[in-house]
Amino acid sequence: MPHLHPIERLAAALVVVAAGLSLAFASTRFALGVAVGGVLSVLNFYVLRTLMRGLTQSKHPPKQAMLALLLMLKFAIMGAAIFILINYAPLAPGGMLLGVSVVVLSILIEGFRIAMRGAGADDENGDMGTHEQDVDHG
Numbered sequence: 001m002p003h004l005h006p007i008e009r010l011a012a013a014l015v016v017v018a019a020g021l022s023l024a025f026a027s028t029r030f031a032l033g034v035a036v037g038g039v040l041s042v043l044n045f046y047v048l049r050t051l052m053r054g055l056t057q058s059k060h061p062p063k064q065a066m067l068a069l070l071l072m073l074k075f076a077i078m079g080a081a082i083f084i085l086i087n088y089a090p091l092a093p094g095g096m097l098l099g100v101s102v103v104v105l106s107i108l109i110e111g112f113r114i115a116m117r118g119a120g121a122d123d124e125n126g127d128m129g130t131h132e133q134d135v136d137h138g
Contacts, residue, residue, distance in 0.1 A: 033095025
């Protein structure tokens, strides 16, 4: 099972909550839009993070070129998927927009959490603890 970054875990939880609330208080189409948009957003963030880590850590130009090509292909696939879903799937575009926004909200929440933790969370070696390990290694 792939290692999920705290942002991805938070975003997945927010998708579940938002889709559940949408199902309870809005239409099924809206809830489906939230769920599908959220899953696409979390998946996109995971793939983007993985490709960028490989691209920045690789010292081999052929591998870097392949990862850059995969990154461009990922953007094209995401764009096509969003176009098809908005135009042909039985979901509300507003719900999908809400679902896609969960990663942005998760980034803001995680950034705020780290900022509030501040320098007091550093250990005596100046390490940021497990979060830095999550960012650097997975």
